[in-house]
Amino acid sequence: MSDLSGKAFLVVGATGALGSRIARLLAGRGADLTISGRSADALAALGIDGAHIHSADLREPDAPRSLVEAAVTQHGRLDGVIIAAGVVAFGPVTDIDDDTVDDLVLVDFLAPLRLVRAALPAMEAGGVIAGISAVVAEQPLPNMAVYSAVKAAAAALFTAVRTEARRRKIRIVDVRPPHTETGLADRAIAGDPPKLPTGLDPDAVAARIVEAVLGKETDVPSAAFS
Structure with a gap:
């Protein structure tokens, strides 16, 4: 899939630091794109x-299905889905209120689940779905307990669905990059970020994700970025 001419990709979270870079890299290889974000x-x-633009709020239950349908309608096929949307929250578990928990679960777990569920029956054989979870799925952190748990749930989802998707000849890729300079921590939906070391270059992380998507990998742990 190194030459993506005639291939159709849906990039969810395309206005984010990683999503935008991934979308541009895929477009540069000739892919037909549907890009999604809130705005x-x-x-x-x-x-x-x-690029075909389709805005959606992933907190809405029907948004993932509508995104997949829009991409298929626009391009006549769907070969790849990149799930690069996400939110983060900081603070002790006792400080994370129910509304924040709901948003974390809706965007970081239920939206990927619904996207996978909608995309699998619509995709071409040989296609790929890539979900970007996070290093905290491997190493849960204090003061990020809820976020860590939700990301771990997403990683477990991708791992379990991988076997199911083989019957459809669809590859599922779980990507867990270390802390990256995306600015997400500064846009937390609750709490203040801890002092973090300098993260990875988002250009390099996006390139590594695209490499995995276009190759044969199914699991890209944090160690794969070092």
């Missing part, structure tokens, strides 16, 4: 020529 204006501002 249509922000998606248009990415300036990816020919």
Whole structure:
């Protein structure tokens, strides 16, 4: 899949630091793109020529299905889905209120589950679904307990679905990058981030994710980025 001419990809979370870079890399290889985020204006501002824009709020139960349907309708096929959307929250578990828990679960776990569920029956054989969880799925951290647990649940989902998807000849990739300079920590939906070491370059992380998507990998742990 190194030459993606004629292949259709859906990039969810395309306005984020990683999602935008991944979308541009895929477009540069000739892929037909549907890009999604909450803001249509922000998606248009990415300036990816020919990209089909479909804004959606992943907290809405029907949003994942509508995204998959929009991509298939636009391109006539679907060969890949990149799930790069996510939110983060900080603080002791006793300080994380129910609304914050709900948003974490909706965006970081239920949305990927619903995207996988909608995409698998619609995808072409030989396609790929890549979910970006996080290093905290491997190493849960204090003051990030709820976020760590939700990301671990997403990683478990991708691992378990991988075997189911083989029957459809679809590859499931779970990517767990270390802390990366995406700015996500500064946009936390609750709490203040701890002092973090300098993270990885998002350009390098995005390139590594695309390498995994276009290759044969199914599991890309944090150690694969060192």
